[in-house]
Amino acid sequence: MTTTVVLIRDTDSGGADRTRDVHDLFTQKVRDAGLQNEVQVVRAADLGIYNKGMVAKILPQGIVYAGIADADVDDIVTTTLAQKMPVSRLVYCGANEQVRIVMRNCGIVNPECIEDYIARKGYQGIKRALYDLTPEKAIEELKTSGLRGRGGAGYPTWLKWSLARNAFGDRKFVICNGDEGDPGAYMDRSVLEGDPHSVIEGMMIAAYCIGATKGFLYIRAEYPLAIKRVQKALDDAYGTGLLGKDILGTSFCLDLEVRLGAGAFVCGEETALIASVEGKRGTPRPRPPYPSDVGLFGKPTVINNVETFANVSYILLNGAKTFASIGTDKSKGTKVFALTGKIRNSGLVEIPMGTPLRVIIEDIGGGVASGKKILAVQTGGPSGGVIPEQHFDTPVSYEHLLELGSFMGSGGMIVMDEDDCLVDIAKFYLGFCVDESCGKCAPCRIGGFQMLKVLEKITDGKGMPEDLDTLKRIAQAMRKASLCALGQGAPNPIISTMKYFAEEYRQHIVDRKCRAGKCTRLMRFEILDTSCKRCKLCVVNCPVHCIAGDREKGYRIDQEKCIKCGRCFEVCKFEAVARS
Amino acid sequence: MESTKEMSVKDQVKAIAGQWRDREGNLIMILHQIQGKFGYVPREVALLLSRELDVPLATIYEVITFYNYFKLEKPGKYNIAVCMGTACYLKGASQILDAVKDLLNIDEGETTPDGMFRLDAVRCLGCCGLAPVIMINDRIYGKVKKEQVMEILAAYKKNKE
Numbered sequence: 080m081t082t083t084v085v086l087i088r089d090t091d092s093g094g095a096d097r098t099r100d101v102h103d104l105f106t107q108k109v110r111d112a113g114l115q116n117e118v119q120v121v122r123a124a125d126l127g128i129y130n131k132g133m134v135a136k137i138l139p140q141g142i143v144y145a146g147i148a149d150a151d152v153d154d155i156v157t158t159t160l161a162q163k164m165p166v167s168r169l170v171y172c173g174a175n176e177q178v179r180i181v182m183r184n185c186g187i188v189n190p191e192c193i194e195d196y197i198a199r200k201g202y203q204g205i206k207r208a209l210y211d212l213t214p215e216k217a218i219e220e221l222k223t224s225g226l227r228g229r230g231g232a233g234y235p236t237w238l239k240w241s242l243a244r245n246a247f248g249d250r251k252f253v254i255c256n257g258d259e260g261d262p263g264a265y266m267d268r269s270v271l272e273g274d275p276h277s278v279i280e281g282m283m284i285a286a287y288c289i290g291a292t293k294g295f296l297y298i299r300a301e302y303p304l305a306i307k308r309v310q311k312a313l314d315d316a317y318g319t320g321l322l323g324k325d326i327l328g329t330s331f332c333l334d335l336e337v338r339l340g341a342g343a344f345v346c347g348e349e350t351a352l353i354a355s356v357e358g359k360r361g362t363p364r365p366r367p368p369y370p371s372d373v374g375l376f377g378k379p380t381v382i383n384n385v386e387t388f389a390n391v392s393y394i395l396l397n398g399a400k401t402f403a404s405i406g407t408d409k410s411k412g413t414k415v416f417a418l419t420g421k422i423r424n425s426g427l428v429e430i431p432m433g434t435p436l437r438v439i440i441e442d443i444g445g446g447v448a449s450g451k452k453i454l455a456v457q458t459g460g461p462s463g464g465v466i467p468e469q470h471f472d473t474p475v476s477y478e479h480l481l482e483l484g485s486f487m488g489s490g491g492m493i494v495m496d497e498d499d500c501l502v503d504i505a506k507f508y509l510g511f512c513v514d515e516s517c518g519k520c521a522p523c524r525i526g527g528f529q530m531l532k533v534l535e536k537i538t539d540g541k542g543m544p545e546d547l548d549t550l551k552r553i554a555q556a557m558r559k560a561s562l563c564a565l566g567q568g569a570p571n572p573i574i575s576t577m578k579y580f581a582e583e584y585r586q587h588i589v590d591r592k593c594r595a596g597k598c599t600r601l602m603r604f605e606i607l608d609t610s611c612k613r614c615k616l617c618v619v620n621c622p623v624h625c626i627a628g629d630r631e632k633g634y635r636i637d638q639e640k641c642i643k644c645g646r647c648f649e650v651c652k653f654e655a656v657a658r659s
Numbered sequence: 660m661e662s663t664k665e666m667s668v669k670d671q672v673k674a675i676a677g678q679w680r681d682r683e684g685n686l687i688m689i690l691h692q693i694q695g696k697f698g699y700v701p702r703e704v705a706l707l708l709s710r711e712l713d714v715p716l717a718t719i720y721e722v723i724t725f726y727n728y729f730k731l732e733k734p735g736k737y738n739i740a741v742c743m744g745t746a747c748y749l750k751g752a753s754q755i756l757d758a759v760k761d762l763l764n765i766d767e768g769e770t771t772p773d774g775m776f777r778l779d780a781v782r783c784l785g786c787c788g789l790a791p792v793i794m795i796n797d798r799i800y801g802k803v804k805k806e807q808v809m810e811i812l813a814a815y816k817k818n819k820e
């Protein structure tokens with residue numbers, strides 16, 4: 080019988096992530112000490128601690144050790160695990176200003192142990208629904224809670240369920256959207272890996288409310304650990320009688336199954352996801368009819384995001400009022416963000432809705448790592464927008480972000496500093512959407528490609544002032560006429576950067592300059608004769624052989640021939656190539 | 660595992676198909692298992708599958724080609740995935756990608772002639788906190804600097820046997 084669990088994670092890595100190695104070392108030492116039947120070592124996705132080196136959390140004691148070196152492992156095993164005594168020199172005490180609802184159990188329960196989840200009042204929410212509430216009452220509870228979908232659009236969860244409940248169908252389905260396609264976001268992964276039962280319980284509640292008997296968890300194939308943990312959680316839930324027939328002694332029956340994504344961003348869109356679960360190409364179809372009427376295999380279906388379901392189980396357990404006491408008027412509860420980019424403490428943060436951006440970025444995130452000036456933060460992923468520094472006092476909520484021309488999205492929050500070029504970032508996001516467009520409708524397929532060409536023209540130094548109007552015109556067409564939100568939202572990063580950083584576009588187009596030095600085609604490269612050590616490295620690396628000269632006279636770049644690839648700048652070890 | 664070694668390809672495909680036969684919308688899951696077993700979806704296997712499931716070959720290819728995850732070519736011994744997600748991009752992932760390309764002399768989506776390395780640019784590996792990230796087979800390297808790429812690859816080159 081396992082009595083102790085050690086959760087480990089490398090919270091800061093200079094090169095390779097050491098988690099796996101330290102996991103192996105720990106397991107070995109535990110075995111050497113003969114403790115393998117009592118102690119289980121688990122790799123955690125997120126412990127809520129960042130940049131503190133190798134961190135281990137020991138449960139049930141809740142001791143946290145940080146900055147662990149390989150040599151410390153022995154001590155932890157012999158002192159803490161064998162004798163249950165702390166190793167005080169390694170103890171970590173940190174403050175935590177965040178509010179944990181979705182991640183309430185992440186890093187606290189052993190995700191591979193259903194008993195742990197149950198001990199933390201797990202499956203009490205579904206029990207309450209089954210014993211004390213009718214499906215209508217449970218939906219009413221969600222309505223009171225004010226919960227809105229966490230997958231992007233923020234549609235009221237109760238309304239979606241209510242529509243599916245009232246739709247006619249001989250079978251109904253629930254689907255958990257764990258596709259998490261936004262590049263730069265990993266909240267859902269952490270919840271699936273850290274607390275899979277909370278999501279399963281949320282799905283059970285949804286199934287009970289709408290009358291579904293079958294459900295699927297659609298998870299990105301790129302998340303093998305999440306898949307394994309969810310599968311284990313499902314097996315345990317079946318083993319305990321929480322899934323299958325006559326659940327908890329009632330007539331409620333539900334089967335849940337894992338289905339894998341296969342690397343297509345558009346499959347996060349609900350109608351495409353349904354096609355994918357059906358085993359087909361994941362292309363969206365026009366809505367209406369909405370999945371709540373015509374969904375999986377043509378039957379009424381509820382699709383919610385991972386985080387949404389984790390909230391549902393919390394709400395049924397703790398009551399709608401508790402949940403609704405957090406947040407703003409129209410956005411209740413908390414939101415998990417993946418704070419990344421040029422931020423000092425990058426990682427997952429869960430904050431009450433209504434928290435100003437500045438608190439997240441400066442107080443929790445610790446500001447910009449480089450000490451450079453912060454420019455903007457991007458939210459909402461490839462369909463989102465940038466928010467410039469002057470708006471950082473805006474509270475984070477569905478309505479406020481929308482007002483600023485961005486949106487909540489699934490929770491990516493990417494901080495940019497002076498070294499980043501906003502035109503380049505816009506091009507990056509658009510490039511992503513063009514790559515991921517399914518090609519089904521022309522506005523997205525052709526419009527996206529055209530916009531990308533125009534942006535490339537601008538970053539190549541061939542932009543014209545009228546290009547900005549062209550961009551706006553295509554954007555309008557894409558927003559209006561694209562079939563799904565991928566195409567409708569693809570122009571957002573461009574429109575929002577044009578709005579807040581018009582000066583950057585002007586510099587690229589009129590001055591033919593890139594302030595950040597990202598758009599190398601706009602740069603001029605020159606060899607500084609006084610610093611040049613005549614090593615010839617640049618000469619041999621120039622792809623178009625446009626650097627000429629000799630050891631006596633020094634080397635010069637033929638500006639006519641130079642294609643501005645930046646190789647010379649990169650290879651020179653003496654900082655003798657100037658870029659301006 | 661032992662017995663699968665001796666099983667013919669045909670029997671293996673039969674076994675996988677059999678396991679999923681009565682489940683709705685099974686094709687993608689079957690392809691995942693096939694790729695898990697063979698490393699990619701070889702043409703002969705797709706053909707066998709088409710007969711076994713009584714699904715047109717075109718339907719199978721329609722699905723395989725839609726999803727980036729499914730491969731039609733044999734992978735390398737070591738598969739290098741350079742993350743080009745937003746967080747990694749901002750932290751200089753393009754330079755890491757260029758460094759790998761230069762060192763191995765291949766482009767994205769290509770395999771070295773000796774079959775050792777395959778290179779792909781991928782979207783977010785879900786470790787954005789460690790950006791920039793590369794993954795070689797199942798192993799993650801975080802906060803990679805372009806100067807480290809050579810060293811990281813060298814360790815694998817040694818294992819050439």
Ligand SMILES: Cc1cc2nc3c(=O)[nH]c(=O)nc-3n(C[C@H](O)[C@H](O)[C@H](O)COP(=O)(O)O)c2cc1C
Pocket residue numbers: 227228229230231232233234236256257258259260261344345346347348349350382383384385387489563564565
């Ligand atoms: C291109 C595209 C990608 C999407 N990707 C995701 C995703 O990865 N995860 C997710 O939960 N929702 C995603 N969505 C939103 C879903 O379509 C859907 O609105 C959501 O799963 C509903 O769940 P919710 O009401 O709980 O937010 C995406 C939408 C679009 C248009």
Ligand code: SF4
Pocket residue numbers: 345362363515516517518519520521523524561562563564565566567
């Ligand atoms: S908008 Fe783009 S992704 Fe959506 S259906 Fe049209 S082509 Fe496909």
Ligand code: SF4
Pocket residue numbers: 606607610611612613614615616617618634650651652653654655656
């Ligand atoms: S690489 Fe630098 S030092 Fe060497 S020749 Fe070129 S400019 Fe001079």
Ligand code: SF4
Pocket residue numbers: 604620621622623624625626636640641642643644645646647648
């Ligand atoms: S920028 Fe490229 S093309 Fe121009 S001189 Fe340097 S290496 Fe040659």
Ligand code: FES
Pocket residue numbers: 262263264742743744745746747748782783784785786787788790791792
């Ligand atoms: S963006 Fe590279 S791991 Fe997320």
